Amino acid sequence: MTIAAFLLIAFMLLMYVLLDGYDLGLAAAAPLVGRTDGERKALMAAIGPFWNGNEVWLIAAGGVLFALFPKAYAAAFSGFYLPFIIVLWLLMFRGIAMELRGHFESRVWHEFWDASFWLSSALLVVLFGIALGNLLRGLPLDAQGYFRGTFAYLLNGYAILVGLFALVVLVQHGLSFLLLRLEGAPAERARGILPALWGVSLAGYVAVTAMTFVERGLSVELSPLDALPLFSLASLIAFRVLGARRRDTGAFLASCAFIATLLIAAAATLFPYLLPARPLAQGGISIFNAQPGPVALATAFTATIIGLCALGAYASFATRRMMGKLRVER
Amino acid sequence: MSGVLADRLQFAFTIMFHYLFPIGTMGLAPFVAWYWVKGARGDEDARRAARFWTKIFAINFAAGVVTGIPMEFQFGTNWAGFSAKTGAVVGQPLAMEGVYAFFIESVFLGMLLYGGRAVSTRMRGVAATVVCAGAWLSGFFIVCTNAWMQHPVGYTLSSDGTVHLQSIGALLLSPFAWWQYVHVLVGALVSGGFIVAGVGAYYLLSGREQRLGERFVRGGTIVALVFSLLAIFPTGDRNGADVTRWQPVKLAAMEGLFHSQHGAPLAILGMPDVKAEALIDPVYAPRLLSYLAYGNWEANVRGISSYSRAIVPPVEVTYYAYHVMVGLGTIFVAIAVIAAILLALGRLYTTRAGLWALMLAMPFPYIANEAGWTVSEVGRQPWIVYGLMLTNDAGSSTVAAAETLFTLIGFAGMYFVLGVLFLYLVLREIGLGLGTQA
Ligand code: HDD
Ligand code: HEM
Numbered sequence: 096m097t098i099a100a101f102l103l104i105a106f107m108l109l110m111y112v113l114l115d116g117y118d119l120g121l122a123a124a125a126p127l128v129g130r131t132d133g134e135r136k137a138l139m140a141a142i143g144p145f146w147n148g149n150e151v152w153l154i155a156a157g158g159v160l161f162a163l164f165p166k167a168y169a170a171a172f173s174g175f176y177l178p179f180i181i182v183l184w185l186l187m188f189r190g191i192a193m194e195l196r197g198h199f200e201s202r203v204w205h206e207f208w209d210a211s212f213w214l215s216s217a218l219l220v221v222l223f224g225i226a227l228g229n230l231l232r233g234l235p236l237d238a239q240g241y242f243r244g245t246f247a248y249l250l251n252g253y254a255i256l257v258g259l260f261a262l263v264v265l266v267q268h269g270l271s272f273l274l275l276r277l278e279g280a281p282a283e284r285a286r287g288i289l290p291a292l293w294g295v296s297l298a299g300y301v302a303v304t305a306m307t308f309v310e311r312g313l314s315v316e317l318s319p320l321d322a323l324p325l326f327s328l329a330s331l332i333a334f335r336v337l338g339a340r341r342r343d344t345g346a347f348l349a350s351c352a353f354i355a356t357l358l359i360a361a362a363a364t365l366f367p368y369l370l371p372a373r374p375l376a377q378g379g380i381s382i383f384n385a386q387p388g389p390v391a392l393a394t395a396f397t398a399t400i401i402g403l404c405a406l407g408a409y410a411s412f413a414t415r416r417m418m419g420k421l422r423v424e425r
Numbered sequence: 426m427s428g429v430l431a432d433r434l435q436f437a438f439t440i441m442f443h444y445l446f447p448i449g450t451m452g453l454a455p456f457v458a459w460y461w462v463k464g465a466r467g468d469e470d471a472r473r474a475a476r477f478w479t480k481i482f483a484i485n486f487a488a489g490v491v492t493g494i495p496m497e498f499q500f501g502t503n504w505a506g507f508s509a510k511t512g513a514v515v516g517q518p519l520a521m522e523g524v525y526a527f528f529i530e531s532v533f534l535g536m537l538l539y540g541g542r543a544v545s546t547r548m549r550g551v552a553a554t555v556v557c558a559g560a561w562l563s564g565f566f567i568v569c570t571n572a573w574m575q576h577p578v579g580y581t582l583s584s585d586g587t588v589h590l591q592s593i594g595a596l597l598l599s600p601f602a603w604w605q606y607v608h609v610l611v612g613a614l615v616s617g618g619f620i621v622a623g624v625g626a627y628y629l630l631s632g633r634e635q636r637l638g639e640r641f642v643r644g645g646t647i648v649a650l651v652f653s654l655l656a657i658f659p660t661g662d663r664n665g666a667d668v669t670r671w672q673p674v675k676l677a678a679m680e681g682l683f684h685s686q687h688g689a690p691l692a693i694l695g696m697p698d699v700k701a702e703a704l705i706d707p708v709y710a711p712r713l714l715s716y717l718a719y720g721n722w723e724a725n726v727r728g729i730s731s732y733s734r735a736i737v738p739p740v741e742v743t744y745y746a747y748h749v750m751v752g753l754g755t756i757f758v759a760i761a762v763i764a765a766i767l768l769a770l771g772r773l774y775t776t777r778a779g780l781w782a783l784m785l786a787m788p789f790p791y792i793a794n795e796a797g798w799t800v801s802e803v804g805r806q807p808w809i810v811y812g813l814m815l816t817n818d819a820g821s822s823t824v825a826a827a828e829t830l831f832t833l834i835g836f837a838g839m840y841f842v843l844g845v846l847f848l849y850l851v852l853r854e855i856g857l858g859l860g861t862q863a
């Protein structure tokens with residue numbers, strides 16, 4: 096049960112990255128592909144109906160983490176107080192930008208919110224990456240599992256590398272989503288950028304994988320999960336090949352597969368820890384010492400599964416009605 | 426400043442700001458749904474009304490989302506002691522709120538706002554109804570969380586003070602939660618009614634949108650009348666009964682009753698002087714408190730001085746907040762009754778004084794709602810979970826007061842800007858009027 100609960104949290108976070116990932120990535124790429132006011136408006140419109148629902152995956156994952164592993168929730172949110180508040184403010188700022196841009200026909204107003212939107216989205220992605228990097232690296236925790244280090248400690252080279260890699264990967268993801276939603280100049284620009292970006296992702300992928308092995312040490316016994324990096328590589332190549340043939344849906348799915356395999360590998364590396372200590376041998380907060388007892392675990396687990404199944408039904412119904420291409424207004 | 430005091434200030438500020446928006450969401454959603462459903466039946470005016478209220482609703486909803494996210498974060502960031510010990514219980518309704526309510530709301534609101542031509546008016550009616558249900562559901566789950574903190578049920582306690590969930594049924598069906606929830610919902614609907622009536626009154630006063638103005642005034646007044654009566658009876662009365670039964674010291678603070686008394690009077694007015702242990706300049710209704718609390722004119726009601734000082738909540742804040750809520754509640758009934766009589770006589774639309782009263786009433790339900798929450802939350806002190814865990818033990822050991830103050834300043838700045846923009850956008854929407862597109 097505890098392990099299933101871990102998988103559930105991992106699944107919800109994965110969904111968050113796949114879904115909000117494309118709108119964050121698209122936003123971060125907006126200055127590259129949207130030149131005119133109309134184009135930028137179209138870029139926001141492309142994600143308009145979806146971003147709030149996508150963000151709910153994060154909010155819901157937070158709530159479910161609270162219910163399934165309260166001690167990890169408490170330790171993570173309070174231990175990383177400032178980083179969490181910064182993430183929070185960026186999320187708020189981004190939401191405000193999305194909501195307010197369209198209310199006035201003023202160039203100054205639009206430019207201000209466009210820039211807020213790009214910057215907050217790009218920073219969020221980098222911060223999420225830094226967080227993941229630090230988890231993979233392990234953190235200095237006290238006896239109760241609370242982090243007492245400083246903010247600056249979190250900005251180490253490895254974590255920043257993961258943060259930048261996250262930005263590249265999600266920009267790529269966002270652009271490939273853009274191709275599904277928009278026609279016209281932004282889409283053509285995206286097609287122009289993607290090959291070069293792909294090169295950067297590949298280089299980043301190699302660098303991050305290598306550095307991760309350095310940070311964590313090579314494990315001697317190989318498990319089937321060690322094949323995951325190969326799947327990641329295969330999806331990344333598929334992404335390029337499909338993209339070059341303008342098979343946009345396929346390319347987007349390949350990008351999803353690339354991100355999913357990376358994150359599954361990360362989750363498998365962390366398992367069973369939610370907050371691993373550094374040095375890594377020292378344990379940390381694991382799913383076993385953070386769970387709230389059998390009744391609470393089973394209740395939250397069952398309730399969440401039922402809720403997500405229902406969501407699958409109505410969300411696919413609603414999305415099917417709203418997907419489809421938009422045109423850029425002049 | 427102690428860490429927990431800074432946490433309390435920050436929580437109070439951010440939740441009171443957040444709560445302004447759920448009031449609008451829960452209170453306006455039924456109007457939005459109603460006008461879309463009517464519009465789908467070929468009523469052109471209703472369709473224009475639906476578009477107009479959907480715009481206002483969307484601005485309000487966005488502000489609610491933006492200010493709601495910090496609430497969920499704060500349980501972990503500022504109240505780690507509380508979350509780690511009670512997460513097994515408190516986490517349940519919070520998780521359900523995310524999984525059951527927020528997803529539904531956002532998916533169907535997306536459809537309502539961005540559907541474009543792909544979504545018919547009928548489908549919009551359905552989407553708006555679902556959004557309304559989602560908003561009410563999210564109110565239920567969150568009130569359930571709060572109700573557990575007021576009156577914990579369905580749990581077991583282990584020796585280190587960690588709470589375990591025993592039964593989710595007991596938690597979700599807690600009688601305390603249900604009466605609290607219904608009262609909260611009624612409070613939101615009182616607000617919704619007065620907002621719609623007030624906007625209608627504005628249009629009539631300024632001589633625009635005659636037909637729809639009348640329609641808003643009529644619909645809003647009826648809703649305001651029904652729900653301001655329900656706010657007092659049975660829901661307000663039942664909340665009072667629950668407090669009497671489970672938190673008697675809060676009752677004493679609400680009523681400013683310092684000394685235990687048989688046949689205790691109800692203080693209508695008066696200023697509590699905590700040092701002197703007396704109300705200054707009181708106006709009493711004799712024996713009424715004994716009757717309201719216990720249904721018996723002679724019953725003994727315990728006063729503040731009969732409790733150990735350590736468990737008495739801040740008396741002044743609780744007392745004033747309670748009197749503001751109840752006083753406003755009474756005034757709402759008066760306004761709504763008079764407006765309804767004028768309406769029945771067919772004179773409301775032309776009585777400028779009546780329209781002015783409706784328009785000026787708009788902000789007051791907000792104040793009543795905020796005051797009500799202040800009663801329940803400040804009156805709950807010094808407990809974070811009544812009788813189980815003290816607020817002083819609930820903070821985060823790793824977070825210093827200085828950090829919380831810093832972020833509080835950040836929130837204050839951001840919310841100030843947000844508040845100004847929100848008011849500006851909503852007022853502008855109202856000023857622009859209903860538009861011509863049906
Ligand atoms: C328009 C809003 C509104 C109005 C007119 C009233 N209330 Fe109220 N009241 C609320 C909105 C509200 C609220 C904001 O929704 C609260 C906060 C917590 C809760 O359960 O509901 C609340 C709380 C609250 C509590 C505290 C519950 C607790 O401590 O847990 C009591 C005893 C009452 N109410 C009783 C009344 C009475 C006797 C009213 C008669 C006029 C009344 N309320 C009018
Ligand atoms: C229903 C969901 C709510 C939950 C779960 C909740 C929870 C909490 C928590 C954890 C605290 C901090 C600890 C404490 O001071 O006891 C608090 C304090 C407070 N809350 Fe709530 N709250 C809720 C709703 C509200 C609303 C809607 C308002 C007002 C509009 C409100 C007003 C306050 C105030 C004023 C305080 C500070 C009280 C004090 O410290 O003296 N609460 N609440």
Ligand code: HEM
Binds near residue numbers: 489497568
């Ligand atoms: C401390 C307690 C609270 C927390 C943690 C909280 C959390 C949240 C969050 C995260 C959202 C945004 C959801 C989204 O992205 O769609 C939200 C919106 C909402 N909240 Fe709260 N909230 C709290 C208090 C309350 C209270 C007291 C009520 C009402 C009784 C309430 C009712 C709502 C409703 C109806 C929404 C829908 C959006 C809107 O109103 O604009 N919340 N809340």
